Amino acid sequence: MAINYTWSFPNFETDANNKVKIIHWRYTATDSETDAEGNAYVSSMYGSDGETNDQDFDTMTKEDAIACVLEHSETSEDDMKANLDEKIASQKAPTLTSKTKEW
Numbered sequence: 587m588a589i590n591y592t593w594s595f596p597n598f599e600t601d602a603n604n605k606v607k608i609i610h611w612r613y614t615a616t617d618s619e620t621d622a623e624g625n626a627y628v629s630s631m632y633g634s635d636g637e638t639n640d641q642d643f644d645t646m647t648k649e650d651a652i653a654c655v656l657e658h659s660e661t662s663e664d665d666m667k668a669n670l671d672e673k674i675a676s677q678k679a680p681t682l683t684s685k686t687k688e689w
Contacts, residue, residue: 588618589674591667595651598643605640611655615670619678629673631666635659 592614599608611634617627637658641650656663 609635
């Protein structure tokens with residue numbers, strides 16, 4: 587099982603001086619193993635960071651955004667990975683089954 591972790595930043599909110607005020611982020615884990623239908627096992631977490639230290643939007647790099655999010659997070663990147671790994675493991679071996687009835 588090889589899991590690839592990817593940061594993405596779908597949106598940044600800036601002020602009139604182009605300073606980043608809020609970073610919206612997503613951290614996604616994708617397993618190289620697939621289910622019987624060929625679908626990848628994927629899990630993600632997301633959030634926003636409103637403590638950005640007023641970084642300039644034009645000069646901010648992806649690494650800057652990651653560092654900022656992690657600096658203000660209550661959990662480490664390793665803990666995030668463990669959480670996503672656990673979610674993927676539960677997709678592979680679910681402990682609950684969802685069922686419906688046509689009444």
